Amino acid sequence: xxxxxxxxxxxxxxxxxxxxxxxxxxxxxxxxxxxxxxxxxxxxxxxxxxxxxxxxxxxxxxxxxxxxxxxxxxxxxxxxxxxxxxxxxxxxxxxxxxxxxxxxxxxxxxxxx
Numbered sequence: 001x002x003x004x005x006x007x008x009x010x011x012x013x014x015x016x017x018x019x020x021x022x023x024x025x026x027x028x029x030x031x032x033x034x035x036x037x038x039x040x041x042x043x044x045x046x047x048x049x050x051x052x053x054x055x056x057x058x059x060x061x062x063x064x065x066x067x068x069x070x071x072x073x074x075x076x077x078x079x080x081x082x083x084x085x086x087x088x089x090x091x092x093x094x095x096x097x098x099x100x101x102x103x104x105x106x107x108x109x110x111x112x113x
Contacts, residue, residue, distance in 0.1 A: 007103055014099070018092045024056065025089045031056040032080050036065060042073050052076065 031052065036045045044050050047066035050059035052075040059066060068076070079085040 011096075011100070011103075014092075014096045018089070018096055021089050021092060025085050027056040028052055028075070028080055028085060031058050032076060034059050035068070035076055042068055042076060044068060052080075 031050055034045050034050055036043050044059040044066045045063070046059045047062045047064045048060040049066040049068065050072075051057050051069075052072045
């Protein structure tokens with residue numbers, strides 16, 4: 001079964017995007033364990049501080065609260081804590097699966113019998 005050039009490129013790009021997004025989501029939720037939030041601030045539980053961008057990395061081992069930068073606060077508050085990042089990952093998996101099934105179905109019906 002052969003796919004067209006456009007379909008193949010789209011499948012390859014989609015595969016790399018959803019693999020990256022899946023690995024990023026898993027790593028970000030693991031790093032989110034080290035976040036402490038109270039009424040006034042969102043901080044790391046230890047120092048030196050961790051980061052969610054460009055790739056999630058946990059904070060150091062010194063047990064002291066360390067400040068989060070604005071980017072990390074945004075990613076934690078709006079993407080991780082709200083489960084939006086996980087939802088986007090799941091939707092991308094579903095979208096790619098539906099696209100693959102659609103391509104297979106179209107190729108199956110187009111094939112000569």
